[in-house]
Amino acid sequence: MKKRTRINVLLAEQPIGETVVVKGWVKSFRNNQFISLNDGSCFDSLQIVVDRDDVEEKILKQITPGAALGVKGKLIESRGKGQSVEIDAEDVIVYGPANPETYPLQPKKHSKEFLREIAHLRFRTNTFGAIFRIRHAISYAIHQFFNEQKFYYLHTPIITASDAEGAGEMFRVTTLDLDNTPKTEDGKIDFKKDFFERETHLTVSGQLEAELGALALGQVYTFGPTFRAENSNTSRHLAEFWMVEPEVAFADLEENMDLAEKMLKYIITYTLVNCSQDLQFLNDQLEKEESQKPKNERSAMSLLDRLQFCVDYDFARITYTEAIDILKKSKPNKKKKFNYIIEEWGADLQSEHERYLVEKHFKKPVILYDYPKNIKAFYMKVNEDGKTVRAMDILFPGIGEIIGGSQREENIDILLDRMKEMNIPEEELYWYLDIRKYGSCPHSGYGLGFERMVQFVTGMGNIRDVIPFPRTPGNAAF
Template identity: 50%
Template sequence: MKISIDFILKGYIKVNKKISINGWVQTKRITKFGISFISIYDGTCFKTFQVIIKNNLKNYKKLLNLTTGCSVNITGLLVFSLGNKQNYELKATNVKVIGWIKNPNLYPITPKYHSKEYLREIAHLRPRTNLISAISRIRHTLAYAIHKFFNKNGFFWISTPLITFIDTEGYSKMFKITTFNFKKIPYNNLGNVEFKKDFFGKKSFLTVSGQLTGEAYASSLSKIYTFGPIFRAENSNTNKHLSEFWMIEPEIAFASLQDIINLSEKLLKYIFKIIINKRINDLYYLNKKNNIKNINLLIKFIFSKFEQFEYNEIIKILLKYNIKFKNPIKWGQDISTEHEQFLCEKYFKKPIVIKNYPKNIKAFYMRINNDYKTVSNMDILFPGIGEIIGGSQREERLNILDKRINEMKLIKKKYWWYRDLRKYGTVPHSGFGLGFERILNYITGIKNIRDVIPFPRTPNISNF
C-alpha cells in the first residue's frame, strides 16, 4: 500500500508494517558500513522522511548515484527511528528509481540556498524548493478555508465571467481581447477599427472584477461570492502588483457598509485560525527562513478588534506629519503607499479600517453619502501590505447612479443591465474585494507578490 509521507509522520500508520512510498530524493548520506541514508519528500508536508538502504539490496551500488531530484518508489518496513531527528524511518527492502536526473551538475535546484529572484526564472521547477512548496500548501489551505467560511455562512459561489465589455472601476487599464489578424485589421471609412467584425462583435476585455455581475446574483440569491482570477494592465513592476491575480468578492443584499466591515473581520479571523491549525510547520519554516514573527501577528489579530476611522480623521492625522512625506497629503486625494505604511507601521502599528472617502476618487457604483461629498466605502489596511480589502455599499438609487455615470463620463448604455438591477426590485446591498495574493503575503511574510502565485504575470513576463 502506497502511503503519503504526511500520513506516516502524523502517526496514522502502525510501525513494523510493510509500506510503499513515492517521492523525490532531497539528500543522500553514504557511510562506510554498507548503510546509506536518503531523505525523501513527496510534497504532502514540509518534513522529509528518512529511508535506510543497506548494501544487501541488489541495486545498492547503482543507488549510490542517486542525486537531489531523482524520483523513486521505495518499499520497506516502517520502524521507530533510533535517531532523535525523526520519529519514524523506513528500512528499504526494494528501491526502484523512476526518474534519474540527467546531468546533475546542470540541475537548477540543489540543496543550497537560491534567491527568490533566481527561482522566478525557473518557475516550473521552483515548487521543488522548501520555500515555494510551503507557500503552495498554505495557498491551498487558504483557498479551502475561504470556501468553507462562505459555505458555512450561507453564501453561494458564483463563477462570474472573465470576458467583459465594461470597466467595473470606470478608469482601469484593461487587457483587450481580439481574434483579428493584426496584418488585416478591418477599418471603417473614418479610420476606426470595425469591432463588429471581431469575435464578440464589440470591444471586449479581460475583467478587472467580478463585482458587477456578482451583484446580479446577489439580487436574487441574497448572499454570493466570487473567487477567481482578474486582470489589470497596469505597467507596474512593484512587489505589490501582478497583471493576473485572484480575488474574493462577496456581495450581500439588504446589507450596509457596517455589515461588510463585520463580515471582513469575521472572515479574516476564521481563515487565520485554520492556517495556524493546519499549516503550522510551514509557517514555522517561513518565519525562521524570513526572520519574521508572522505567527504572532496572526494570533494577535485573531484576538483583537477592528478599529475604524473616518477618512476625515485620517487626513487630520496625516496633515500633522505632512513634512515626513514625499507626497504631501491633502483632503480629497487618495491615501498613497507611504501614507498607508506610516499609519499601519508607525502611528497605529496594527491593521485599521478607513471609511467614507471622497466620491471623486472612488468608483461610480459606491453609494453617495448624505453630504454628497463622500461615499459609503471602506479600505482595510495591514502593516507591510497596505490595502488588503476594499469595499462599499453600492448605489441602489437609479437616479443617483445615473448621475454618477454621467459625472464620470461613462457610456450609460453599456451599463443597461446593471441599471436594470435598480429598476426591478432594488435593495441596499454591499460587498468587498479581498486580494488573495495580498493576504498570502501577510500570512507568509513573503514581501514580493510574485513569490506567492505559481506562475507570475507582470509586464514583459508571461513565461511558462
C-alpha cells in the same frame, strides 16, 4: 510495488513494523546511505536508510537531488536524531533521474529572484512547498467560510465588455487578424467582424455581475482570476491575480465591514490551526532574515505573533477624514519623510500612508471608511454630505490595502449622475442599471486581493512569490 502511502499519513499514524511504500523526490542523499525523501504532502521529509549491499550500484548513482523514487521497506523507530521514524529500504525504484550537473536546485540556499526564473521547479523547495500548501489552505478556508455563512458561489465572466473599475487598464480579447484588421468607414477597427461582434476584454472584477446575483439570491461570492494591464513592476502588483468578491443584499457599510473582518479572522485562524509546520518554518526563516537587519528596521512582531494578533484584537475603524488628520500631524509628514506629503483633505492615500496608520499609529489592522467620492468608483453610495462615499478599505501590516469595498449606490438617478461625471457610457451597462429599476435595495460588497492575503499569511515581501506563475510586464513564461 504496492499502493503508496503519503508521507504525511505515515508521520501522523506511524505504523511501526509495517512494510510500506513511499514515492517522492530526493531532497538529499548523505553518505550513500541516508535519503531524505519528500512527496509534497507536508513540510517534513522522510528518512530512508539504504543498505549498499541491497541496492545495485547503478541505482545508487541515480539517487541524486531531484530524482523521483519509489521505496518499499519497513517503518521503524529512527536510530538517529532529527526524525521519529524512518524506513529500512528493501527495494528502491528510480522513476526519473535528475542530472546533478544540470539540476538547478541543489541542497543550498537560493535567492527568491533566482527561483522566480525557474518557477516551474521552485515548488520543490522548502519555502515554496510551504507557501503553496498555505495558499491551498487559504483558498479552502474562504470557500468553507462563505459556505458556513450560507453564501452562494457564483462564476462571473472572465471575458467582459465592461470596465468595472473605469480605469481602462484591460487586456483586449480578439480573434481579428492583427496584420490585416478590418476597418470601419472612418478608419477605426471594425469590432463587428470580431468573434463577439464587439470590443471585449479580460475582466478586472466580477463585482458588477455578482451584484446581479445578490439581488436575487441574497448573498453570493465570486472567487476567480482577474487581469489588469497596468505597466507596474512593483512588489505589490501582478497582471493576473485572483479576487474574492462577496455581495450582500440589504447590507449597509457597517455590516460589510463586520463580514470582512470576520472573514479575515476566520482565514487566519484556519491557517494557524492547519498549517502549523509550514508557518513555523516560514516564521523561523523570517526571524533569521530580520536578525540581519539593523535594530531600528526589524519588525516588532514575528510572523506567528502578527497573525495571532490579528485574530485576537478588533480592527481599528476610522473615517478617511480622521486618517488625514492623523497623517497631517504625523512626524514623517511634518519632516517630509513621506514620498507623498499629505497637505489637504482629498489626497489619495498611498501605501506608505496606509502602513503608517497600521504599523506606527494604531499598531493593528485598520478599516478606513467614508472616502472622498472623487477618488472612488462610480458605483459607491454617496453620503448625505455629497462629498464622500460609503467606501471602506482594510489595511494590514506589511501589505497596506488588502480589501476594498463599499455600500453600492442603489438610487438610479444618483448612479446615472455619477456615471456622467466619470464618463461611463450608460448603454454599455444597461443591465447594471436595470437592477436599480426593478426591486432595488441597499446592498454592499468588497474585494479581497487573494495574493495579498497569501502574502500577509506567509510573510512574503514580494507578491510574485505567492502565485505559482507570476504574470508581470514582459513576463509570461511557463
